[in-house]
Amino acid sequence: MKRTVFQELRHYLDVTAQVIRMAVLTVFEYPSNIAGWLISNPLQFIMGFAIIKFVVESFGEINGWNYGQLAVLYGISVISHALSMIFFVQGWFMGYFVIEGEFDRYLTRPLGVLYQFFFTNINIFGITDLIPGILVFVYGCMKCGLQITWFFVIQVIVMLIGATLIRGGIYILLGSTSFHTRSAVDFGQYTQEIMDKTTMYPISMYPEGMQFILTYLIPIGWVSFYPVSGLLGIENGVCNGFVVSFITLAVGVLVMLIAGAYFTAGLKKYESAGN
Amino acid sequence: MKKYLYIIKTQIIKSMTYEFNVYGNIVMQTIIMITSSYFWKALYRNQNSAAGVNAEDMLTYIIMSSVLSVLLITNVERRIEQSVGKGTVATDMMKPVNLFGVYFAEDIGSILALVFQNMLPILLIGSLLIKVPVMKDSGDLPLFLLSVLLSFLINWLIAALFGMIAFTAVNISALIQVKKHLIRLLSGSIIPIWFFPESVSKVLSALPFIYIYQLPLSIYIGRGSRAEHLAQLQIQFVWLLILAGVFVAVQRQVTRKVMVQGG
Numbered sequence: 001m002k003r004t005v006f007q008e009l010r011h012y013l014d015v016t017a018q019v020i021r022m023a024v025l026t027v028f029e030y031p032s033n034i035a036g037w038l039i040s041n042p043l044q045f046i047m048g049f050a051i052i053k054f055v056v057e058s059f060g061e062i063n064g065w066n067y068g069q070l071a072v073l074y075g076i077s078v079i080s081h082a083l084s085m086i087f088f089v090q091g092w093f094m095g096y097f098v099i100e101g102e103f104d105r106y107l108t109r110p111l112g113v114l115y116q117f118f119f120t121n122i123n124i125f126g127i128t129d130l131i132p133g134i135l136v137f138v139y140g141c142m143k144c145g146l147q148i149t150w151f152f153v154i155q156v157i158v159m160l161i162g163a164t165l166i167r168g169g170i171y172i173l174l175g176s177t178s179f180h181t182r183s184a185v186d187f188g189q190y191t192q193e194i195m196d197k198t199t200m201y202p203i204s205m206y207p208e209g210m211q212f213i214l215t216y217l218i219p220i221g222w223v224s225f226y227p228v229s230g231l232l233g234i235e236n237g238v239c240n241g242f243v244v245s246f247i248t249l250a251v252g253v254l255v256m257l258i259a260g261a262y263f264t265a266g267l268k269k270y271e272s273a274g275n
Numbered sequence: 276m277k278k279y280l281y282i283i284k285t286q287i288i289k290s291m292t293y294e295f296n297v298y299g300n301i302v303m304q305t306i307i308m309i310t311s312s313y314f315w316k317a318l319y320r321n322q323n324s325a326a327g328v329n330a331e332d333m334l335t336y337i338i339m340s341s342v343l344s345v346l347l348i349t350n351v352e353r354r355i356e357q358s359v360g361k362g363t364v365a366t367d368m369m370k371p372v373n374l375f376g377v378y379f380a381e382d383i384g385s386i387l388a389l390v391f392q393n394m395l396p397i398l399l400i401g402s403l404l405i406k407v408p409v410m411k412d413s414g415d416l417p418l419f420l421l422s423v424l425l426s427f428l429i430n431w432l433i434a435a436l437f438g439m440i441a442f443t444a445v446n447i448s449a450l451i452q453v454k455k456h457l458i459r460l461l462s463g464s465i466i467p468i469w470f471f472p473e474s475v476s477k478v479l480s481a482l483p484f485i486y487i488y489q490l491p492l493s494i495y496i497g498r499g500s501r502a503e504h505l506a507q508l509q510i511q512f513v514w515l516l517i518l519a520g521v522f523v524a525v526q527r528q529v530t531r532k533v534m535v536q537g538g
Contacts, residue, residue, distance in 0.1 A: 036446075036447075036448075036449025036450055036453075037449045039449070039453060040450070040453045040456070043453060043457075044452075044456045047456060047460045048460070051466050054470055054471045054472060054475070055318065055466060057472065058325050058326060058470045059318045059319075059321075059322070059325060062314075062317055062318060063317050063320075189299075189303065190299070190302060190303060190306065193303060193306050193307065194306055194310075197307075197310035197311075197314075198310075201314060205313055205314060205316075205317035206313050207313070
C-alpha cells in the first residue's frame with residue numbers, strides 16, 4: 001500500500017500531536033522537578049538581562065545599540081534558544097545514541113529516523129526558557145516604542161522559525177560528527193556558551209574576521225543580530241530592511257538541509273553497538 | 276590527617292585520567308575570556324574609565340577571573356546528591372573518616388591537579404591572546420593570596436550547604452544550576468558589582484558572594500586603597516566563620532537524620 005504525500009504528512013502530524021501530549025504528561029509526573037527548572041532557567045536569563053541593563057546604564061550603549069534595542073535582541077536570542085531546546089536539544093546527546101546503539105530502535109520503525117530522534121524526545125522543559133524570553137522581548141518592544149502591526153508579527157514569527165532552524169541545524173551537524181568519530185562528546189555546554197555570547201550581544205563588537213565567520217561560515221549572526229537589526233532599522237553593513245527576516249528563514253532552511261544530509265550520510269556509517 | 280592526604284593523592288591521580296574534561300574547561304574559559312574581552316573593549320570605546328577602572332584593568336580582571344574560576348570548581352554538591360540518591364550515605368557515614376572531610380579532600384585533590392592542567396594553560400592563553408595580567412601593586416600579593424584562600428573556603432562551604440539540601444529534596448540538579456548562576460552573576464565574576472546601581476550593589480555587598488570573586492580581583496587590579504581591602508578582608512573572614520558555623524550545625528542535623536532513618 002503506497003500512501004500519498006498528503007496522507008504521509010497527516011500521519012506525521014498525528015504522531016507529533018500524540019508525542020507532545022505524552023511529553024506534557026511526563027512533565028507533570030514529577031512536579032517538584034519542573035518547579036526547580038521553573039526557578040533556575042528564568043533566573044539565569046532575567047539576571048543576565050539585568051546585567052546588560054546595569055552595564056548599559058554605566059556606559060551608555062554597546063556599539064550603537066541602546067538599552068531597548070538590546071532588550072529586543074536579547075529577547076529574540078532567548079526565545080529562539082528556548083524553541084531549539086524544545087525541539088532540537090537531542091542533537092547535543094546524539095553521541096550517546098550512536099555509542100549505545102539507540103538508533104536501532106528508530107531504524108525498525110516506519111517513520112523518518114531524524115524525525116523520530118527529535119520528536120519522540122520533545123523537551124517540554126524548554127518552556128521555562130521561553131517565558132523569560134517573551135517577557136524581555138515584549139519589554140524591549142515597549143522601550144523602543146515599536147508599532148505592533150500584523151506585518152511586524154509575521155516578521156517576528158518568520159525570523160524565530162529561521163533562528164530556531166539555524167540553531168537546530170548546528171546541533172544536528174555537531175551531533176552527527178559522532179557517526180564519524182564514534183565518540184560521545186557532549187558539545188552542548190560549549191555550543192551554548194558560544195551561542196549566548198554571539199546572539200545576546202550585537203556581533204558588531206567583535207573583530208571583522210570573526211564577524212565574517214559568524215555571517216557566512218557559521219551563520220550564528222543570522223539567529224538574532226541581522227534579523228533584529230533589520231527589524232529595528234539599525235545599520236549592520238550586510239543587509240537591512242524587512243527582507244532580513246525572510247533571509248533568516250532561508251538561511252535556517254539551508255542549514256537544516258545541510259544538517260539533514262550530513263546526518264543521513266552519517267547514518268549510513270552507523271553500525272549499531274557492539275561489534 | 277594521613278587518611279585525607281591519601282584521598283587527595285588518589286584524587287590527583289584520578290583527575291589525571293579524565294583528559295577530555297580538562298581540555299573542555301580550557302576551551303570553555305578561553306571562549307569566555309575572549310568574548311568578554313571584546314565586550315569590554317566595545318564598552319570602553321568611548322570612554323577611558325568607568326567607575327574608577329580603565330579598560331586595561333578590566334581586561335586583567337576578566338583574565339584573572341577565568342584563572343580564579345579553576346580554583347573554585349567544586350564537586351561536593353554532586354557527591355552528596357549521588358550518595359543520598361543511591362542510598363549509600365548511611366554506610367558512607369559509618370566509615371572511620373568524616374564524610375565531608377572526604378569530599379573536601381577530594382575537591383582539594385582535583386584542584387591541585389587542575390592548577391597544572393587548567394590554571395596555567397588558561398593564564399598562558401589569556402596572556403598571549405589578550406594581555407599579560409600583571410598585578411597592579413605587587414606589595415598586595417600576600418593580601419591577594421589570603422583573600423583567595425578565604426574565597427576558596429567560602430565557595431566550598433556554600434557548595435556543601437547547597438549539597439545538604441539533597442538530604443531532603445533528593446534531586447537537586449536544578450538547584451545546583453540555580454547556585455551556579457547565582458554565584459556567577461552575583462559574585463562579580465563576569466561583571467563587577469561596582470557597575471550595578473547603588474541600591475543593588477549595596478544589597479550584594481551584604482551577601483557573601485562578592486567575597487568569592489570580586490574582593491580578590493579588586494585587590495589584584497588595585498581598585499580601592501589598602502585600608503579598604505583590609506576592611507573587606509575582615510568581612511570576608513566573618514562570612515567564613517558564619518558559613519562554617521551554619522555548616523557544622525546543618526551537618527550535625529543531617530547526620531542525626533540519617534542515623535535515625537538508617538537505624
